[in-house]
Amino acid sequence: MSRATSEQHGDVRRLVLDAAIKIIETTGAESLSMREVARQAGVSHQAPYHYFKDRSGIFAAISEEGFTALANAFKSVRQQGTGSGEVAAKAGLIAYLRFARESTGHFRVMFRSDICGVSTHEATGAASEEAFNELLEMVAQTIGASINPTDAMTFALMLWSNAHGLATLVVDGPLARKLPPEANLETQLMDVINLSAHMVALQAAEMGLVPAGQ
């Protein structure tokens, strides 16, 4: 019954991971307990240790999944991203924000070096490396193919900061709390994204950069 066994294998690992993601989404990474995860996955309190070295191992695995998904999101933008730099920048920002909001459980963990230890967990580090490379690629291809590496790096970090800040502020609450009640959050977010994307286009134009497609 080797197939059943390996199915079971994948099952429990996935069950544990999904339970953990759900807990992080609803009550935050802080409150994730190994035993509660096991309980919700319907296994003994020690079963997760078979798949993950310790608590931070679960976080690292979730983080890895997240970075891979983010890299794919960037790749999508890059592949279908034709048109002006403004459109591309907007698409990138939207993709980042969407990822953070739809995969909050992953997002909350990915940038917490204190709990998932990218430096110790090799696969997680590699996934995050790849996501960053995709971002650089996206910048080069959609903002300006003629950009030099130094400027590309600075552009990428600026865009990353912008997207990451907005996502963090939305996902972790403070932004929604600050808005006046009459303001619509979605509208406000799109305003911010449009402003950022437009600014990036102005800057790119000033530097004489042209997207790869044009």
Place this chain on the structure above:
Amino acid sequence: MSRATSEQHGDVRRLVLDAAIKIIETTGAESLSMREVARQAGVSHQAPYHYFKDRSGIFAAISEEGFTALANAFKSVRQQGTGSGEVAAKAGLIAYLRFARESTGHFRVMFRSDICGVSTHEATGAASEEAFNELLEMVAQTIGASINPTDAMTFALMLWSNAHGLATLVVDGPLARKLPPEANLETQLMDVINLSAHMVALQAAEMGLVPAGQ
């Protein structure tokens, strides 16, 4: 001996808070334990409960301190900030980044709604409110006095996102890890900040905005 008593009072509260901040700076908020804090403050494991309702009460108090400090930093920028919008934007970004790096213990906690519960802790909420108002004020005064409230809000959120993203990426590690070894982190940060500030100025110019001083 009432003076000595109240000094003692302030002493223990401060000691507990400082011990907590140091722990968060060095090993992250995750690993902060009530008992370790008490141990490092040299008091019994239950003494902190006299000053803080529970673990999240400590986080809330640190968060409150942080928001007040941040509001003051914004105020400084606004008060001494004359000159172009670009200079002002740059000063604001630098102030935010400096705060995050110098008060990492505070910064790490301030945007973690899961552990410090801004909504439940009234004073913390008020402090964060004030910091945001200072940010709006700063935007209005340094970017464009003639700006309408809606645009001011969008500008403020964009700047906040930008600064917050950069600060988070620096403080929590991923940015430093991504940089090629030959790149100087400080130089790279200034490049990103200059780029952002310049973009903001381009945008403000396009909108016909003028700082209050001019």
Place this chain on the structure above:
DNA sequence: CCGTTTGACTTGACATTGTCAAGTAGTACT
């Protein structure tokens, strides 16, 4: 076909944690 190894767990144990409850020692006020 039997013994051994291996994978996928489970049960048990232990130190540590957050926090409730109950004490205690000194000061302040009446």
Place this chain on the structure above:
DNA sequence: AGTACTACTTGACAATGTCAAGTCAAACGG
């Protein structure tokens, strides 16, 4: 002198992370 209050301390308890050891079926080598 007695009461109330402040600023703690000591003790207790359930829950947690994790180490160690056990179980039990499948795979495998002879």
